[in-house]
Amino acid sequence: MRADAKKNYDHILAVAREVLIEEHGVDASMRDIARRADVGLATLLRHFPTREALFEALLCTNLDALTQKAAELETSSAPGEALVSWFHEWMAFARSYRGVVALMATAHTNPDSALYASCAAVHSASARLLARAQAEGTARADMTGDDLFGLMAALGWLIDLPSFAPRVGHLSRLVTSAILKNPSRNDAKTAT
Template sequence: MRADARENYEHLLAAAHEAIAEHGAEASLRDIARRAGVGLGTLYRHFPTREALLEVLLRTRLDQLTQNAGELETGSPPGAALVSWFLQAVAFVRTYNGVVALMAAAIEDPESALHASCETVRSAGTRLLVRAQAEGTARADIDGTDLFALIGALGWVGDQPTFSPRAGRLADLVLGAILTPGEG
């Protein structure tokens, strides 16, 4: 990629991060291009669809969550690793209003640009959950899909102005339901 094209690409990602953090996943692509100081055609040359832009923007964060899960899996006790990762995942889905709906749709659609990243994150969370269950620190009657759905539910709560102030408390309640008594 030419240096100027690479610079435009990076500006577009930075602008998309800002716009989507402020206005959600449906932020105006025209506004993103304007913030990046490029034309709409340049945005579409780099990202032919909204999902393609979101996939690149979110993939880095999702890959980081997956990497963090691996580090926690080898470096922390199972229950503590699950709690730490769960809270990181909830913080991620709360970063961008509307990302939960995209992730929920992507996990069911193998053709989605976000499918692989979402599936990898779900698998990473599942490994942490199974490890905590084997140790007896997490309930045995939930699975990785339940965990993924609970993270999504807490992200949705954070998207709602009425409930957003309660999101931290609700995350604690959900963790209390995932962990066995005496953990957390």
């Protein structure tokens, strides 16, 4: 990438982070982002042809860190505790990016989405942690990775709503208690 193109790319990402993450969430207008970055819409779209591509660029580092955390939990914690910790890590991520959960839930089943690979990695990490807890006997046997991803997405969507945001810790404990067979032992250690 040429130096001027790289400079534009970095500047657009900085402005987009401010607009998308700190102000308006995923519903921010691409035209508004281009205007605030002082570039033409065509320049923005050349770098990021879709809103999802822009979000993927913004979220890549954080999603990689999230899936890395899952890998660490798979080897460092008891399976039930790892699953609860993962759930809380996911909720912290969802709180950081207003509107991202709905975007990820849509991208989860769309291989053409720029967010598909990241969503698949999060889904896969969730399924592995759940399977590990099920094998140990600490998680319900009648759940699938899709069920867990759905519960995480639903709770993540709820915390985007101002009336539910203050209750995220309580709601997380309720959901994890429905997933685990002996939630009091596991959840008490990682409650937020």
